[in-house]
Amino acid sequence: MGYDLKPSPFAPERFPDMPEIAGATLFTTASGLKYQGRDDLLLVLLEEGTAAAGVFTRSATAAAPVHWCRRALRESGGQARMLVVNAGNANAFTGRAGEETARITAEEAARLVDAAPQQVQVSSTGVIGEPFEASGLTRHFPAMLAGAPATWEEAARAIMTTDTYPKGAAATCTVNGKQVRICGIAKGSGMIAPNMATMLAYVFTDAAVPAPLLQKLLAEVVEETFNRITVDGDTSTNDTVLAFATGKGGAKVEGDDTETLSVFRKALHAVCLDLALQIVRDGEGISKFVAVHVKGAPDEAAARAVGMSIANSPLVKTAVAGEDPNWGRIVMAVGKAGVPVDQQKLEIFIGGQLVARNGAVVPEYSESAAAEHMRGREIDIAVDLHMGKAALTVWTCDLTHAYIDINADYRS
Amino acid sequence: MGYDLKPSPFAPERFPDMPEIAGATLFTTASGLKYQGRDDLLLVLLEEGTAAAGVFTRSATAAAPVHWCRRALRESGGQARMLVVNAGNANAFTGRAGEETARITAEEAARLVDAAPQQVQVSSTGVIGEPFEASGLTRHFPAMLAGAPATWEEAARAIMTTDTYPKGAAATCTVNGKQVRICGIAKGSGMIAPNMATMLAYVFTDAAVPAPLLQKLLAEVVEETFNRITVDGDTSTNDTVLAFATGKGGAKVEGDDTETLSVFRKALHAVCLDLALQIVRDGEGISKFVAVHVKGAPDEAAARAVGMSIANSPLVKTAVAGEDPNWGRIVMAVGKAGVPVDQQKLEIFIGGQLVARNGAVVPEYSESAAAEHMRGREIDIAVDLHMGKAALTVWTCDLTHAYIDINADYRS
Numbered sequence: 001m002g003y004d005l006k007p008s009p010f011a012p013e014r015f016p017d018m019p020e021i022a023g024a025t026l027f028t029t030a031s032g033l034k035y036q037g038r039d040d041l042l043l044v045l046l047e048e049g050t051a052a053a054g055v056f057t058r059s060a061t062a063a064a065p066v067h068w069c070r071r072a073l074r075e076s077g078g079q080a081r082m083l084v085v086n087a088g089n090a091n092a093f094t095g096r097a098g099e100e101t102a103r104i105t106a107e108e109a110a111r112l113v114d115a116a117p118q119q120v121q122v123s124s125t126g127v128i129g130e131p132f133e134a135s136g137l138t139r140h141f142p143a144m145l146a147g148a149p150a151t152w153e154e155a156a157r158a159i160m161t162t163d164t165y166p167k168g169a170a171a172t173c174t175v176n177g178k179q180v181r182i183c184g185i186a187k188g189s190g191m192i193a194p195n196m197a198t199m200l201a202y203v204f205t206d207a208a209v210p211a212p213l214l215q216k217l218l219a220e221v222v223e224e225t226f227n228r229i230t231v232d233g234d235t236s237t238n239d240t241v242l243a244f245a246t247g248k249g250g251a252k253v254e255g256d257d258t259e260t261l262s263v264f265r266k267a268l269h270a271v272c273l274d275l276a277l278q279i280v281r282d283g284e285g286i287s288k289f290v291a292v293h294v295k296g297a298p299d300e301a302a303a304r305a306v307g308m309s310i311a312n313s314p315l316v317k318t319a320v321a322g323e324d325p326n327w328g329r330i331v332m333a334v335g336k337a338g339v340p341v342d343q344q345k346l347e348i349f350i351g352g353q354l355v356a357r358n359g360a361v362v363p364e365y366s367e368s369a370a371a372e373h374m375r376g377r378e379i380d381i382a383v384d385l386h387m388g389k390a391a392l393t394v395w396t397c398d399l400t401h402a403y404i405d406i407n408a409d410y411r412s
Numbered sequence: 413m414g415y416d417l418k419p420s421p422f423a424p425e426r427f428p429d430m431p432e433i434a435g436a437t438l439f440t441t442a443s444g445l446k447y448q449g450r451d452d453l454l455l456v457l458l459e460e461g462t463a464a465a466g467v468f469t470r471s472a473t474a475a476a477p478v479h480w481c482r483r484a485l486r487e488s489g490g491q492a493r494m495l496v497v498n499a500g501n502a503n504a505f506t507g508r509a510g511e512e513t514a515r516i517t518a519e520e521a522a523r524l525v526d527a528a529p530q531q532v533q534v535s536s537t538g539v540i541g542e543p544f545e546a547s548g549l550t551r552h553f554p555a556m557l558a559g560a561p562a563t564w565e566e567a568a569r570a571i572m573t574t575d576t577y578p579k580g581a582a583a584t585c586t587v588n589g590k591q592v593r594i595c596g597i598a599k600g601s602g603m604i605a606p607n608m609a610t611m612l613a614y615v616f617t618d619a620a621v622p623a624p625l626l627q628k629l630l631a632e633v634v635e636e637t638f639n640r641i642t643v644d645g646d647t648s649t650n651d652t653v654l655a656f657a658t659g660k661g662g663a664k665v666e667g668d669d670t671e672t673l674s675v676f677r678k679a680l681h682a683v684c685l686d687l688a689l690q691i692v693r694d695g696e697g698i699s700k701f702v703a704v705h706v707k708g709a710p711d712e713a714a715a716r717a718v719g720m721s722i723a724n725s726p727l728v729k730t731a732v733a734g735e736d737p738n739w740g741r742i743v744m745a746v747g748k749a750g751v752p753v754d755q756q757k758l759e760i761f762i763g764g765q766l767v768a769r770n771g772a773v774v775p776e777y778s779e780s781a782a783a784e785h786m787r788g789r790e791i792d793i794a795v796d797l798h799m800g801k802a803a804l805t806v807w808t809c810d811l812t813h814a815y816i817d818i819n820a821d822y823r824s
Contacts, residue, residue, distance in 0.1 A: 328540025
């Protein structure tokens with residue numbers, strides 16, 4: 001990489017404490033495939049009986065490993081014994097050779113643990129369009145499984161590309177008197193966009209959750225977390241969120257127990273939201289974190305369209321970078337969202353301060369107070385459409401010179 | 413403006429030669445409303461019998477002058493005696509006061525030429541959300557109309573905001589043995605986006621064209637020209653394209669004469685396309701001009717969606733800025749366009765060279781040749797979806813540091 005990545009100003013001081021998940025063991029190594037001097041290959045060994053669920057990119061040019069994962073989940077009935085993730089090469093738009101690489105990777109991993117290839121989930125992230133041999137990964141598998149297990153932090157580091165810090169989150173909850181642990185790791189910094197299961201994220205729990213229920217919960221929670229963040233509006237070919245429930249912790253989550261379900265869903269939501277926000281806070285070139293709250297929308301789709309229109313607007317994002325409370329650009333972004341907003345009813349807030357109402361700026365608006373808010377690191381924009389009751393928040397970052405530095409020179 | 417605008421590398425050496433249009437007289441002045449030391453107010457006096465047509469932004473937060481123009485065109489049956497354009501203040505999201513400003517501006521202009529207010533078209537461009545008094549414009553009208561007429565170049569300069577050069581284009585054609593002159597001026601540099609009548613552009617002809625026919629032709633041609641360019645994907649609240657046919661040149665264009673219609677339409681198309689491309693070539697921060705050709709699409713909407721997805725992708729635009737033939741990002745942008753593309757059939761070309769086919773890079777691909785093309789100023793990207801017969805081209809520019817400089821600091 002030609003550009004020297006500076007750490008995000010939101011980089012946490014240290015990786016969070018995360019408990020072990022019974023039935024899931026992590027291994028990492030340096031594959032030598034692309035990066036020098038760092039681990040870039042992750043294996044997660046899952047005990048028999050682990051349920052798996054996945055949500056993937058909606059890109060029409062989805063990568064080979066995404067195709068593999070979708071089919072493997074379907075053919076295995078949502079069972080998994082292994083997860084393989086490599087960073088540095090996305091195995092996307094690599095044609096038949098790429099499909100072979102994904103298949104052979106899964107077959108070799110499966111052979112080592114005496115499982116069906118469909119019980120192996122495979123993910124790749126990195127450059128698009130450069131085929132590589134499965135052996136570049138598989139030749140490391142026996143030594144990895146024979147070696148010492150890795151920590152969550154090591155696992156999170158092994159899947160990074162332009163990320164400037166490793167991302168992990170954990171939650172616990174108690175269902176029917178038994179403790180449930182949920183741990184997740186994620187990577188992502190650029191090519192982060194709406195309307196899909198964003199980037200690579202893996203969530204593990206020791207609860208027993210039937211695969212169809214796990215799939216339903218994951219899809220719902222992804223919609224409310226990963227699908228509400230954006231860095232640059234560009235949707236990846238490899239976006240993948242996978243959840244694994246080993247069932248080795250003793251707790252059971254079942255569909256007909258609404259109390260249990262609600263507790264577990266809340267913990268799963270907390271882990272996914274934490275990871276999603278960590279991705280935004282490490283958005284390529286970020287200097288400010290932006291929450292865009294939309295309320296009074298006629299329905300959730302309209303709320304999301306308005307929120308994403310603001311969050312993806314280059315003019316809003318550069319205004320934030322320039323610490324300019326340029327609320328006219330928020331008006332512009334609301335207007336282009338494709339929602340029949342009535343500008344006479346629209347209210348706009350910056351940092352909690354009402355800026356505009358009745359189609360114009362309010363007399364008591366203090367631009368100096370808004371400018372003061374914009375000089376902070378956490379920017380809060382809110383719009384109330386006064387059209388209905390739907391409300392939601394999307395999260396993004398600003399658009400800075402560093403984004404251009406990183407992306408005008410990433411491949412070289 | 414805090415940022416010192418550098419001229420676009422595509423700035424032409426000189427403004428084009430443009431003939432006078434009989435029945436249309438231009439006047440400019442410095443209103444003192446916002447800019448210092450430059451003309452920022454344009455009046456175009458149109459002789460009686462001038463037909464008018466307009467295409468406007470589809471923004472839900474459209475500005476007061478856009479509301480005025482739509483209603484005035486409807487109520488006047490497409491007749492116009494005057495056009496008023498001010499630069500520096502968009503009169504957008506200015507509430508009831510803004511609507512009053514547009515109305516009073518039209519009434520004052522109409523009074524001076526003894527016309528109905530609905531025969532005055534009014535446009536504004538500049539900052540959003542700051543109301544201003546109509547008198548700031550109207551107090552200059554009598555002196556302007558009494559003074560010397562302006563040239564096309566002076567008129568084009570008077571409507572600029574972040575533009576780095578004035579934009580004009582002209583064409584002539586002959587219908588039924590009579591010469592037709594078509595002249596247009598435009599402004600626009602940022603907040604340029606698809607799915608609307610982009611920015612401010614005014615086209616004048618001395619042919620006689622009935623207003624409903626002029627409206628039909630303008631709408632068709634705008635769809636093929638202004639609606640196929642993008643700088644940053646941000647749709648303005650004030651986008652306006654107006655056409656005026658004075659009928660003072662002697663030529664008549666009528667709907668039942670298909671030969672005449674075709675000749676006139678072609679000339680109108682040439683003027684609009686020329687202006688649209690001048691807007692892209694002055695895109696905020698531009699270093700390279702990019703043509704994105706899409707063919708083999710199932711229909712025009714799909715072709716446009718794929719073309720705009722490529723043209724608006726920050727990752728494609730920064731790769732162009734970095735002179736990197738990063739075709740994987742083109743794959744990504746095709747994939748996220750919402751069109752069910754078959755990646756096995758997709759072909760990608762850079763600078764005319766086939767890069768990828770059958771879901772992978774082709775063996776004969778020369779990255780050095782592609783890199784050489786990327787070092788040029790005019791970048792050519794093409795994709796063939798092999799799904800059908802629809803084809804079109806969209807035009808854009810790259811995303812550079814200068815875009816951020818301009819937009820992080822425009823208001824201050």
